[in-house]
Amino acid sequence: MNKLATVQDPSDPQRSMIAITSDSGASNTLPESLISGGALSGLLAFRRESLDPAQNTLGLVALGIAETFNAQHQLGTDLDGVLGGAFFNSPAPTVMPAISSARVAIEDVSQLSSSDYLLTWDGTNYSMKAVGGSAIALTLQADGSYSGGGVNLSISNPSQIPPTGLLIQPTRYAASNLSVAISDPRKVAAGDPVSVAPGNYSGAVSDRIEGVKTLSVGGIDANSDGLADFSPITLSFSANAFTASSGTLERYDASAGSWVASGAYNPATDSSGARFRVTDAQGGVDYSFEFTAVGAWAS
Template sequence: MSMDLLNIARTGVLASQSQLAVTSNNITNANTEGYHRQVAHQSSLDTQRMGNSYFGAGTYISDVKRIYNEYASRELRIGQTAMSQAQATDIKMSEMDQLFSQIGKSIPQGLSDLFAGLNSLADLPDDLGIRGSVLGNADQIASALNQMQSHLDGQMSQTNDQIAAITDRINEISTELGHINQELMKSQGQDMGLLDQQDALIKELSEYGQVNVIPLESGAKSIMLGGSVMLVSGQVSMQMSTTTGDPYPGELRIQTSSGAQNLVVDPSKMGGSLGALFQFRDETLIPAQLEVNQLALGVADAFNQAQQDGFDLYGEVGENIFVDINDPSMANGRVGAYGNNTGNAALRVNIDDVGALTGSSYELSFTAPSTYELKDNVSGAVTPLTLVGSELQGGDGFTLHIDSGALASGDRFEIRPTSGAASGIAVEMTDAKKLAAAGPTISADAANSGNTDVKMVSIDDRNAANFPVTGSELTFEINTTTNTFEVFDANGTSLGAPAAYTPPNISAYGFTFEVESTAGATDRFTFDLSFAPGDNSNAVAMAGLSDSKIMNNGTSTLSDVYEQTKLSIGGKAKAAQVALGSAEAVYTQAYNRVQSESGVNLDEEAANLMRFQQAYQASARIMTTANEIFNTLFSSVR
């Protein structure tokens, strides 16, 4: 009996020792990130029959389990993904908000200074000092737009670097998870230390994207990222990489590869900080760039057009202040061809009407034999285009030119009509005397159809016979159906039979003007091209551009374009802050739930430590008692 008692005591000591070891391990790992509490399950040994009775034979540790709730862990991963996405969005939007509200304030200030200079020029149109100051103001706004584009390019570069860095870390995690799976297969998923490492890596992975975990019978786990990318399959790890953008190389994409197969990942399904970076780039950064470029086009075109409506100090029609809006330096990046196109067409975008531009990007698609469609990437509206010669007409303020080659059925292009303007805008006027402060008088007849307009092109010879001045005005009757014109003097007398002209320009009596027509009609325009050095009419008109709604189809001023973009960025930044607060609350709730089940409670473990210590001491006391009984028995038979 004493031998059985000794054996029972031995099992109790061993069981209590194991319980103490597990409890001690829990206590020492209480602050270890990703550690899951362990519990030793104690069971009775099979009873032994002695005579007609059954007696217990002791105890043993039947299992040591890791406290893990798959549902709670999944909710924690979902919360982690949402919080990381919200954090990344908040950081990027905060940077953009500061960029537009702090650094970018030089743009509205530059516009304000330019208009202030033009008001001063209107007061003293012959003052060369004021004229030089106006050119300086023009250079200031151009430099401000250049600087803003440079900062936005920096944001694009930074975002690409962040995408590449996260992709590299995902690859490292994928490799580590593959190795852990390999080891878990050997232990059939029983190694609790490896399981903790696995969960910690999966949780980190959920920061970068949405994670789906698929448990395998072998004890390993397969991992899907973004709902569609198999990142880890058993012990096989896939790799992700960055590749050049399509159709714009500078806008990185990510792809996953296994062997020789590559698959481009859809970032809209990714989630996490990686998905947030793509969302920020595609839905905020690129549109903001296009809107700043739209403003640059508006500034350059508005003042260049205004110059053409006036005379400089030399008596000539005003020249461009800024680089022409369709100059190659202003048109960089307007067309991007997709890499899977089979045609060889080279396209070019020509801006026809800056006021009709929306700041959107478009997708041009071609279906043989003659279907050209332009889809607005913001509104989704599809507009059919008409091919006239080598021009595709019907865009919102722009025309597409096929400079060479041909489109093949299925070819697609991304069209960004405003792209490149903010980096390319520059002042090309160097002579302040060429600012066109004076203005001609061109009057349209009240009975005109409204389908025809005229614009000065040049003064060729002010000494030409019948050159129109005050008191000797000339009236041109223009037939845009037959492309002929007839000229009448101030008394209404015809100066000759109708003459033919080659559209769009008419040159006669010492000057040239352009005829713009939307439909055939016969309309009359009276010209008074008198020039006086003190004339300020065109300077007044240019200063009035500050309040003119010449952008976005007549709904916005130049300043409004920037302010609307800034307000949109500010609104998104505020929304990102609110979303972050909500995401943090959801994550905290999920985290607390996991901790309540799997985390270490030091008070509980301290109580267990005392309980198992007492059990150990009691079992040891039984061993002492058994030993005494055994010795007594031996003594009695000596």
């Protein structure tokens, strides 16, 4: 006697398919297109049209949060003064069926979409498209890999790709598989590698530097000991202008929405605050930080 049952989807082990099974144990899967009407059809339509897109979108949000948080965490220092590393481990895309020669990695979260991708091989060229959507251009990289749609593909033996193609799910299980990369609370990099000391300034207490924010820290750990090892920068104020002992000093022009090379600070008009940025890219060091000057500074 035949009966309906659920079986594992051969192309996606985490999903189930509807099948007709016999008393002998043999089963034949039913394409969803053949199941129309009734509660079962409604459930399958809900999974296909609502649940899958929602899960992909949630995964995309999770990857975006992880990337942004990691970037900020790597700008800070932990309780030992060491520059922060990744706070979250972002999961790799799911590839089905799994083939030993394929390596797929997230390359640019901003280029991802909430769609799954289908990669095919015609014996000469790769083609990739969003499932249910348009084609995705693939760019050959110097190392022989291909980039497109926010992912990087490296397949050493493309003949392993089945005729139906590889299903790539960059975001489907990202939210559930996202994990924390650190276990030691001391490694939480909540400190700023840039700090401010008053030096020999003897002006009013209300004259201050505040809102110090590190913007980039590339190359500041030249000896690879995990510590920020750039030399201190001295900020001086004279003749209504700040100067920095090294690097480039810029002031934020709010009206233009951009940074301009200037240290000008007029106590008569700027005492409520003005934003400045110092950037240095000499000797292999590439870092920048921002600060706000407040008060009626005296030259």
